Amino acid sequence: MNVSLFSSQYLVRYLSEIDIKAIYDLCHNNSLYYQYCPPFVTEQSIVDDMKALPPNKEAADKHYVGFYDRDQLIAVMDLIMAYPDEKTAFIGFFMTDISVQNSGTGSSIINELCTFLISIGIGSVRLGWVKGNPQAEHFWHKNGFIETGVTYDTETYTVVVAQRDLKIPGY
Ligand SMILES: CC(C)(COP(=O)(O)OP(=O)(O)OC[C@H]1O[C@@H](n2cnc3c(N)ncnc32)[C@H](O)[C@@H]1OP(=O)(O)O)[C@@H](O)C(=O)NCCC(=O)NCCS
Structure with missing residues (x-):
């Protein structure tokens, strides 16, 4: 998949093991997230997440990507296509760097992603x-x-499953 189409504002590319240090640096500052969703991030947990797949999905369905503002990694996303059904995309993980939070960055990434998914x-x-x-x-x-x-x-916790219907205008 051409993941660069996920965003017009940021450079989007697949993340791999060479990016683990940068991913860890982004994640480990998000302590609130890990309070609710333990255990706390480690470099090994990132390696594991990079490979993790839901039942009956293959690596080709998984898009573990980074969003870059110039050379700064500002967001990480794990997107699984066609899960749990053909017409649904599943965000397994999404996190922004604390340096950009609360300025609309996360919302802008999600809205642009939805526009791409509709297309x-x-x-x-x-x-x-x-x-x-x-x-x-x-x-x-x-x-x-x-x-x-x-x-x-x-x-250790309860997961609330939520969905955005891409056919609703404005969302
Ligand atoms: C959730 C997250 C992706 C949002 O990214 P962002 O770049 O800050 O996104 P935005 O700026 O578009 O929106 C942030 C919103 O969260 C709100 N917010 C931030 N901290 C909050 C808190 N502790 N309690 C309630 N709302 C909070 C902000 O006020 C803002 O809402 P507003 O515009 O109505 O004021 C980011 O905070 C993050 O990475 N958190 C840790 C990982 C996580 O929780 N990911 C989602 C897991 S399911």
């Missing part, structure tokens, strides 16, 4: 956040994601 015929975007994480809940609500009513429990 290739995707009808909805799905994701989950940890129940009670105020930052994640506020951000995804602000960006048009609505709880599906489905939640699932892990040993």
